[in-house]
Amino acid sequence: GAVVSQHPSRVICKSGTSVKIECRSLDFQATTMFWYRQFPKQSLMLMATSNEGSKATYEQGVEKDKFLINHASLTLSTLTVTSAHPEDSSFYICSARDSTGAGNEQFFGPGTRLTVL
Amino acid sequence: GENVEQHPSTLSVQEGDSAVIKCTYSDSASNYFPWYKQELGKRPQLIIDIRSNVGEKKDQRIAVTLNKTAKHFSLHITETQPEDSAVYFCAASPNSGNTPLVFGKGTRLSVIA
Numbered sequence: 756g757a758v759v760s761q762h763p764s765r766v767i768c769k770s771g772t773s774v775k776i777e778c779r780s781l782d783f784q785a786t787t788m789f790w791y792r793q794f795p796k797q798s799l800m801l802m803a804t805s806n807e808g809s810k811a812t813y814e815q816g817v818e819k820d821k822f823l824i825n826h827a828s829l830t831l832s833t834l835t836v837t838s839a840h841p842e843d844s845s846f847y848i849c850s851a852r853d854s855t856g857a858g859n860e861q862f863f864g865p866g867t868r869l870t871v872l
Numbered sequence: 873g874e875n876v877e878q879h880p881s882t883l884s885v886q887e888g889d890s891a892v893i894k895c896t897y898s899d900s901a902s903n904y905f906p907w908y909k910q911e912l913g914k915r916p917q918l919i920i921d922i923r924s925n926v927g928e929k930k931d932q933r934i935a936v937t938l939n940k941t942a943k944h945f946s947l948h949i950t951e952t953q954p955e956d957s958a959v960y961f962c963a964a965s966p967n968s969g970n971t972p973l974v975f976g977k978g979t980r981l982s983v984i985a
Contacts, residue, residue, distance in 0.1 A: 789972045798961060798977045799916070804970065848915060850973075859904040859923075859965060861973055863915040 757783045759851050761864030768839055769872055776834045776867045778849030784829040785851035789861070790822075793846040805832040829854070839871045874899040876964050878976025885952050886984050893979045895962035896944040902964040905938060905945045906973065909958045916961060920947070952983045 758781040768774050778788055786807045791799040803824055804812040811824035823835040832851075836843055846868050850861040875898040885891050897905075903924035908916035922929045922936045922945065929936050933952075938945040949956055959980050963973040 787970050798975045801972050801974070804972055806970070846913075860906065860918060860921065863917075865915045866913075868913070 757781075757851075757853055757862045759849065759862045759864040761849055761867055763867060764865060765868045765870075767870045767872065770840050771838055774836045774839055774869060776836075776847055776849075776869075778832045778834070778851070778864050780830045780851045780853075780862070783851075783853040784855060785832075786829060786854040788826060788832040788849055788851045790824065790832075790834050791848045791850065793848060793866075799848060802834075805834075807832075836869065839869070841871045844869055844871045874902055874964055874966075874974040876962060876974050876976045878962050878979060880979060881977065882980045882982070884982045884984060887952060887954060889952055891947075891949045891952050891956070891981055891983075893947045893960055893962070893981075894944060895946070895964075895976050896942075897964040897974075898943065899964070899966070900943070901966045904965045905936070906963050906965075907934075907936060907947050908961045908963065908975075910961065910978075911958050919960075949981075952981075954983050954985050957981055957983045 760779045762777045788805040790802045793799050802817045805824045805826040807826045813819045826832040846866050848866040849864045878895045906921035909919045910916045920934050920936050922938050933950045935948040959978045961978045962976040965973045
């Protein structure tokens with residue numbers, strides 16, 4: 756199957772700092788990528804849909820000025836958590852669909868565990 | 873929008889027994905239903921999926937059934953093994969590249985040896 760990478764895999768930062776997470780589709784193009792957040796023992800909650808060359812679409816309750824998304828190319832989307840606070844500590848996972856394929860399968864990145872002290 | 877309900881939230885079975893996890897969805901436009909297995913701290917792994925043009929799909933010990941009329945689909949694992957222990961998520965999505973998956977809340981399956 757297609758491969759999605761995510762970097763970094765783990766980050767610890769101080770409260771008030773910003774953290775950037777990268778999501779890359781390694782062997783396919785993705786005009787659309789999705790960002791999810793997963794708290795311990797909970798399901799994946801969609802944060803936003805990242806669209807190549809246009810603005811991201813945010814889910815209700817997700818602050819677009821706090822979670823900045825940039826999808827500058829067909830293989831890269833970035834999520835920046837600005838002014839991070841302890842309550843932002845979570846597992847962030849991206850996913851992507853192959854834009855050229857006919858299937859619906861989403862390929863997930865390995866996730867980024869963010870800990871805000 | 874789509875809403876996916878998943879039951880049970882936890883499930884314990886003896887090794888060798890079968891496990892069944894059920895999900896319902898609300899949006900009749902949804903036509904793609906994947907199941908993911910997630911181990912602690914790792915990404916969800918697709919284990920099987922079904923599209924709305926079929927009612928059942930099987931892959932070795934894993935099978936999924938879909939009832940479009942009732943808007944529910946189920947995961948069946950037979951001859952369970954300890955390595956099947958994980959959290960399983962169902963999801964639903966319309967057939968559109970720009971539409972994300974909507975996940976159920978997950979089922980923690982424990983297979984007792």
